[in-house]
Amino acid sequence: MQGVWSQLWRKYADYKYNKFERFAVWEMIEPYRRPKTFTTLITIYVAAFYTGVIGAAVTEQLYKEKFWEEHPGKTVPLMKPVFYRGPWRVYRGEAIASDASSQ
Structure with missing residues (x-):
């Protein structure tokens, strides 16, 4: 029985x-390995x-x-931005940021 236990302990060691x-x-x-590539991340960003x-x-x-x-035949006005909730005015085809800048 002694031999079996010593073999098990030897294998474990x-x-x-x-x-x-x-x-x-x-x-x-590890310090000499190539750095991980950013190709996957860049591909996802470009696709997005x-x-x-x-x-x-x-x-x-x-x-x-x-x-x-x-309105057939008329000029299409500028489209209001979807995610911008602030003031929005259009003057002669150009967007104006706020009322204060027009005075």
Whole structure:
């Protein structure tokens, strides 16, 4: 019975030592590894940007088509920004930020 227990303890000790050795080696190599790539992150950002651009273009086109159905042949006014809740005025085709700047 003594031999079985000593073999088990020996295997356990070898397992622990090898585990430590593996991690120690990787920790020494870690500073020399290539940095992680940002390709995935950049791809997601670019895709999100162009999705927004296409969404804005589609929204504006739908706005124009709706306006032309109701007012055929007329010039389409500037579309009010969707996510801007502040004051909004248009003077001769150009947007004015606030009432104070026009005085």
